[in-house]
Amino acid sequence: xxxxxxxxxxxxxxxxxxxxxxxxxxxxxxxxxxxxxxxxxxxxxxxxxxxxxxxxxxxxxxxxxxxxxxxxxxxxxxxxxxxxxxxxxxxxxxxxxxxxxxxxxxxxxxxxxxxxxxxxxxxxxxxxxxxxxxxxxxxxxxxxxxxxxxxxxxxxxxxxxxxxxxxxxxxxxxxxxxxxxxxxxxxxxxxxxxxxxxxxxxxxxxxxxxxxxxxxxxxxxxxxxx
Numbered sequence: 001x002x003x004x005x006x007x008x009x010x011x012x013x014x015x016x017x018x019x020x021x022x023x024x025x026x027x028x029x030x031x032x033x034x035x036x037x038x039x040x041x042x043x044x045x046x047x048x049x050x051x052x053x054x055x056x057x058x059x060x061x062x063x064x065x066x067x068x069x070x071x072x073x074x075x076x077x078x079x080x081x082x083x084x085x086x087x088x089x090x091x092x093x094x095x096x097x098x099x100x101x102x103x104x105x106x107x108x109x110x111x112x113x114x115x116x117x118x119x120x121x122x123x124x125x126x127x128x129x130x131x132x133x134x135x136x137x138x139x140x141x142x143x144x145x146x147x148x149x150x151x152x153x154x155x156x157x158x159x160x161x162x163x164x165x166x167x168x169x170x171x172x173x174x175x176x177x178x179x180x181x182x183x184x185x186x187x188x189x190x191x192x193x194x195x196x197x198x199x200x201x202x203x204x205x206x207x208x209x210x211x212x213x214x215x216x217x218x219x220x221x222x223x224x225x226x
Contacts, residue, residue, distance in 0.1 A: 071096075075091070075095040075096060075099070078095060079215060080218065082218060082222070085123060085126075086123060088222060089107060089126060092105070092107075092189075093105045093107075096191060100191070102191055102192060102193050103194045104162040104165070104190075104192040105189075105192070106125045106158060106190045107126050107127075107174075107187060108126075108129045108157070108158050108190060109127075109129070109186060110131055111131070113131070113186045113187070114187075127157065127158060127159070127160055129157050136154070142185050144171065144173070144208070145171040146169070146170050147169050147199075148167070148168045148196055148197075148200070149168070149196060155169070158190045159190060162192065167194055167195060167198075168196050168200070169190065170190075170191050170199045170208065171188045171190050172191075172211075172212035173185035173187075173188050174186055174188055174189055175217075182216065186219065187216075187219075189208075
């Protein structure tokens with residue numbers, strides 16, 4: 001196409017640059033001179049698009065946070081209302097697996113810290129771990145542990161038969177020192193996902209840790225009931 005053909009086509013389509021300002025921006029990036037008013041228009045359109053995307057992202061995050069808040073609220077209500085171990089575990093496991101699209105949620109209890117009652121406990125989502133296993137996983141600080149891929153070397157102790165399907169996980173100690181009635185964690189709340197990037201070390205764990213501590217209090221109430 002010759003220059004004259006391009007000129008004639010643009011004369012017949014005067015709104016072309018208004019509808020496609022990115023063409024002008026490409027020209028300015030190559031150092032070519034463009035009319036001031038068209039250049040400003042192209043820049044403003046690009047800026048408006050950027051702001052629209054930013055606002056949409058903020059709204060999406062706000063909706064996502066609201067959904068998380070509702071999920072946590074529902075889970076806590078179910079935990080506090082539970083009168084036995086089965087209803088307690090079924091409630092929290094169902095709520096968390098559905099709300100956060102997780103492959104597996106389990107609760108692990110340290111045998112030595114629960115006492116004789118531990119041997120009588122039985123639930124598909126409950127695992128019993130030895131003291132040395134728990135210490136090797138959490139160390140002395142008893143803080144949440146996030147593991148990705150092969151970092152979960154003892155994953156089966158916490159997730160049972162579903163361990164091979166877990167690609168990322170977060171283990172939350174239940175009943176940390178300083179919490180009413182506890183001198184050390186009695187176990188952990190374990191969340192496992194198939195997606196390797198579902199749980200990353202940069203993720204905040206505050207809300208999940210609060211949930212694990214409330215679960216510890218509910219377990220204490222049920223396990224020590226006369």
